[in-house]
Amino acid sequence: MNGIHDMGGVHGYGPIDREEDEPVFHHAWEGKALALARVGLAGGHFNLDEFRHAMERIAPVQYLSISYYERWLEGTLMMLDAKGVVSAEEFQTRLDELSKSSGGGA
Template sequence: MDGIADMGGTPGWGPVPSPKPDEPVFAEPWQGRAFALALLSSSVAGANMDAFRHSLERLDRAAYLEDGYFGRWLNGGELLLTESAILAPGAIDARARNLRGEGVQEPPFPEPARPDYRPTAEGPLRSVDAVPAFAVGDRVHARSFSVPGHTRLPTYIRGHAGVVELIQPAHVFADTNAHFQGENPEHVYSVRFDSRELWGVDAERFSVTVEMYESYLETTS
């Protein structure tokens, strides 16, 4: 789906700030706790990393942008816990209000409905028997399509031509794994795109390299 998370290449966000050499991983203590809670929420909900990414891209604008990077991780974790019925809708807001002394009724715990998901191996890398469809140096096109669910194919890449720079190890296919529809591993390619191919002849000249599943690509004519 083309959600709020698909921001790459869209105008109006200003320059990307460069990290400082001594910048801490977590600028404030709550951010480290939020990071841990988001990972724990995904595990408790019976999800995987692709399902967690899909939860982030389904957040509304306020939950994704206004609460900051680690705030959106908390919001994504809450969405997973609610969808798997570990938490009732509104439970976190009610608990927060009670911690402020408001004395509101908290919803009862629902009956959990965690997905029946078990990975076939540790991590996302898998073996694929078929040989890669593309070779280093091949000129390829990113397919142009929109899907209702999760995808790792950025909008700004779709329909544009690039060159295969590297064949990566095969990887669990995120588009199906996010919905617990099977791992369906595919070959992955590092594809280099010219900035002017993506944004026109007036764009600053540089290259963008994107890791892409095999089914995202087709041979150029």
């Protein structure tokens, strides 16, 4: 299946942007996002192929505009919803609660 993720040979993305002495994670939430995906995998809630396929199903414009670990988070959320572990509604409710208690920053 081709799609936005299938980038081999695509023209027009420009030069490769590199960072010297790059940290493993640029923000604490990135490590958390990776860890939560691995919790889903290790817990047998979804497998690696399902997870990868979920990230590949992120809408093309969103896929290109969000960062790498945001794709991990969205893939994890999609899989946990699909498997009935954490529903999208349940997640949204919690997000709204946290958003309110943190001053509505979202």
